[in-house]
Amino acid sequence: MLTILIRAFIAAIFAGFLCGLMGVHITRLNLNTVAFSTAHAALAGAALAMFLGMEPSTIGLILAILTALFLGPLADLFHIPFDLFSMSLFSIYTAFAFIFISISPGGVISAQAVSSILWGSILTVTSGYTVFLSILFFLVLIYIIAFFPQLKSLLFDSKLAEAEGINVKAYKYSLMFLSGVTVSLILKLVGGFLVFSLLFIPAASAFLLSENIKLILCFSAILGSFSAVGGIFLSLLLDLPTGACIVLMATFILIISAVYAHFFGRLRK
Amino acid sequence: MVAQFASRGNLRNRVIELENVSTSYAGELKPAIKNISLEIRKGEIVLITGPNGAGKTTLLETILGLLKPYEGKIKLLGYEMPKDAIKARKYCGYLPQDFIKPAGEPFIVKDVVAMGFASIGKNANNGNILEALKKVKAVELLNKPIGRLSAGQQQKVLMARALARQPKILFLDEPFSSVDKEARHEICDILENLNRNENVTILIVSHITPKIEFDRIIKMKNGMVISC
Numbered sequence: 001m002l003t004i005l006i007r008a009f010i011a012a013i014f015a016g017f018l019c020g021l022m023g024v025h026i027t028r029l030n031l032n033t034v035a036f037s038t039a040h041a042a043l044a045g046a047a048l049a050m051f052l053g054m055e056p057s058t059i060g061l062i063l064a065i066l067t068a069l070f071l072g073p074l075a076d077l078f079h080i081p082f083d084l085f086s087m088s089l090f091s092i093y094t095a096f097a098f099i100f101i102s103i104s105p106g107g108v109i110s111a112q113a114v115s116s117i118l119w120g121s122i123l124t125v126t127s128g129y130t131v132f133l134s135i136l137f138f139l140v141l142i143y144i145i146a147f148f149p150q151l152k153s154l155l156f157d158s159k160l161a162e163a164e165g166i167n168v169k170a171y172k173y174s175l176m177f178l179s180g181v182t183v184s185l186i187l188k189l190v191g192g193f194l195v196f197s198l199l200f201i202p203a204a205s206a207f208l209l210s211e212n213i214k215l216i217l218c219f220s221a222i223l224g225s226f227s228a229v230g231g232i233f234l235s236l237l238l239d240l241p242t243g244a245c246i247v248l249m250a251t252f253i254l255i256i257s258a259v260y261a262h263f264f265g266r267l268r269k
Numbered sequence: 270m271v272a273q274f275a276s277r278g279n280l281r282n283r284v285i286e287l288e289n290v291s292t293s294y295a296g297e298l299k300p301a302i303k304n305i306s307l308e309i310r311k312g313e314i315v316l317i318t319g320p321n322g323a324g325k326t327t328l329l330e331t332i333l334g335l336l337k338p339y340e341g342k343i344k345l346l347g348y349e350m351p352k353d354a355i356k357a358r359k360y361c362g363y364l365p366q367d368f369i370k371p372a373g374e375p376f377i378v379k380d381v382v383a384m385g386f387a388s389i390g391k392n393a394n395n396g397n398i399l400e401a402l403k404k405v406k407a408v409e410l411l412n413k414p415i416g417r418l419s420a421g422q423q424q425k426v427l428m429a430r431a432l433a434r435q436p437k438i439l440f441l442d443e444p445f446s447s448v449d450k451e452a453r454h455e456i457c458d459i460l461e462n463l464n465r466n467e468n469v470t471i472l473i474v475s476h477i478t479p480k481i482e483f484d485r486i487i488k489m490k491n492g493m494v495i496s497c
Contacts, residue, residue, distance in 0.1 A: 079295050149393070153384040156376050160365060160427075163333055164434070165358035165388035211414050213375045266373075 005236075007130050008122035008189075012228035012246075014133040015186045016198065020224030021140055022179045023203035024217050028155045031176055033086035034071060035199050038180035039192045040093035041067035047100035057124075061184050067093075068180020072173040119191040119241045122232060133185055140178055144217070147171070152213060189228070191243035201250035202227055205257035210267040223253050283344075284438055284470050285309040285332055290341030292331045301327040302492045305341070311437075312468045314460070314482070318475060319489035325474040326366055326442055328489065332472075333358065333440060346437060359389050362431030366442040366474075369423055374416035378402070378426050381415050385430040393433075401433035402426075405459055420447035428459065438470045439463070445479055457481050 026032055045063030046056035067089065075085040144151065153161040154171050162168040179199075186195050206220035231246025238245070286308045293300045302324040309315055317325045330336045332345060334354030343350040348357035362385075370376075382401055383393035391397075402408045405425040415423060424444060431439060439460075445453045457479050463469050473479070478486075488496045 149384070149387040152376075152380065153387040156374075156381060156384055157365075157368075157370075159335070160363065160368075161384075161387070163335060163358060163361070163363040163365070163440075164385065165355050165361075167355055207375070211373070211375050212377070213380070216375050 004123065004125070007127060008125045008232055009229055011122075011125045011130045011133055011189055012232050013225045014130070014137045015189050016202070016223075016225030016228035017221045018133070018137055018140055018182045018224075019186060019195075019198040019228075020202045020206070020219075020221035021144060021217060022175070022182050023199040023224070024206065024213075024220045025151070025155065025175050026179050027200065027203050027207075029158065029172065029175065031082070031172070031179065032200070033083050033090070034068065034176045034179050035183050035196050037071060037086040037089040037093065038064045038068045038183045039187060039195055040090050040097065042184045042187050043192050044093040044097040044100070047097040047104070051100040051104045053105075057188060060187070064184030064187075065177075065181055068177045068184070071180070072169070072176045076169070119193065119243050121191075122189065122235070122242050124188045129185075129188060136178075136181060136185060140182070143174070143178065151175075155213060189242065190246055191241070194243035194247050197247040197250055198224060198227060201247070201254050205250075205254045208254075208257040208261040208266065212267065215267060223250070223257075227253055282310045283308050284311050284346055285472070286342075286344040287332070288342040290331060290338045290343055292327055292336050292338045294327075294336075300339075300492055301336075302331065302489075305494055307487065307494060307497055309470060309472065309485075311470055312464065313484040314464050314471045314473070316473050316475060316478065316481075316483045316486045317489060318478065318486060319495075321476065322491075323489040324492040325476075325489055327492070329440055329442055329472065329474050333361065333363065359434075360437040362434050362436035362439045364424070364427050364431055364439075364441045364444050367446065368427055369420050369447065370416045372414075372416040374414065376415050378407075378410045378413050378415055378418070381426055382430045382433055385433040389434055397433060401429040404432050404463075405429045406455065421449060421452040424448055424452070424456070428456065432463065435467075436469060438472065441471065441473045441475075443475055444473065445475055445477060453479060 026034060042060035042064035045060035049056040049059035071086060071089070072082065075082045150166050150171060153166055154168060158168050183195055183199065186198065190198050202224035203220045205223050206216045209219050210216050227250035228246050230249040232242060234240070234249060235242040235245035288306050290302065290305045291300045292302050305328065317328060319325055327336060331338055332343060332350065334351035334357070337351050345357040346360055350357060379398055382398045386393040399408060399411070402411060405428045407422065407425045407429060410418065410422060410426060415426060418426065424447065444456055448456065460471055461481060464471055485497070487494055
């Protein structure tokens with residue numbers, strides 16, 4: 001039990017950091033819907049796997065990664081606004097998930113398995129999962145540090161960045177891909193319904209606390225991590241679903257941030 | 270047409286060449302600019318003027334490769350556009366239309382000017398950031414959040430960002446629209462000095478005619494060049 005808990009807390013720290021970092025980027029670039037479509041791709045993939053009698057999370061992860069990889073290029077190829085395309089995929093994946101769940105043999109058992117994807121569970125956190133999450137964390141960190149001047153320019157104004165010779169499409173696609181992979185991996189811990197909260201609430205808190213993009217990224221990552229770890233504690237203490245407790249913790253931090261910003265203003269340096 | 274196109278001006282001095290270029294916005298059948306051919310030589314200051322909806326901004330964005338023409342050829346500094354847009358844009362400075370950031374933007378002026386270096390492989394340091402701000406007489410704004418500046422001050426900061434890149438061509442889209450008369454004169458002086466001292470080609474889109482000695486004024490109406 002102790003090993004499971006240690007693994008869960010380590011995974012929560014990485015998950016919080018990842019969500020905090022990606023949340024700021026996708027919020028500034030109006031790519032929020034990438035989280036919805038990839039999370040539901042994972043759900044549809046898991047439902048399909050259950051229908052076929054295969055391992056749900058692997059198929060879910062593969063479909064989510066493929067969605068994150070091709071979402072941007074396909075939207076551009078067909079000249080469809082990104083948000084519209086992303087939300088259409090979200091609906092299609094949801095429909096497929098329900099269809100596969102309803103026609104799966106032993107529907108009740110399937111629904112129980114799906115509920116772990118919807119609500120998340122620390123019991124699903126394995127050593128392999130934690131290693132995978134830590135690798136993704138370091139990849140994202142290296143990516144952000146290596147390309148920070150270009151990313152910063154993109155976060156300020158993507159049209160201006162494009163006019164100055166920055167390959168905006170390449171950066172947007174790579175951010176979409178990293179966000180998609182992050183979301184699909186974190187589903188296990190937080191669940192499909194609540195993964196968005198860990199992505200957006202720490203970012204919202206960080207935007208309230210600072211006027212400096214570097215600080216915002218740091219705050220968002222730290223607050224994301226704090227929300228995830230605190231949420232797991234709360235979940236164990238009150239015997240409530242992990243994902244919901246993580247969201248409650250993130251919301252509590254958001255309220256404190258809003259109160260702080262109201263009375264003391266936002267940090268500039 | 271091509272022969273006529275090639276006969277004018279020294280080939281090496283041409284920095285912008287357009288040949289029968291037409292562009293339309295995605296999903297629209299009507300072209301925003303139609304059959305435009307023109308060339309701009311190194312060191313020229315050119316004004317593109319005309320009423321609202323004439324296609325001035327579309328022309329500027331098409332030259333920069335931000336919009337893809339459905340017919341015609343464009344060369345910017347010898348690079349074929351929009352194919353080689355990323356390479357060509359590294360030598361350009363750009364000031365977009367109606368660029369006003371709201372309060373709360375998480376960037377200070379120093380950051381915004383430094384971003385100008387992000388695509389040209391040059392390190393941003395305090396020295397070159399201050400030098401660029403000095404050119405637009407805005408050194409005192411260095412550590413101010415961009416969203417708390419007036420429209421005119423924000424224009425100056427973006428101008429400093431464009432100048433920091435030491436561009437060969439400067440594209441300015443309505444740089445005088447949100448500034449008062451005094452700031453307008455200041456911007457005109459900066460542009461004339463830049464052109465005189467550094468031989469930078471300047472392309473200005475404006476519906477008003479500023480007090481600058483232009484080498485050429487291109488008048489547009491209904492997506493077409495009516496005089497050049």
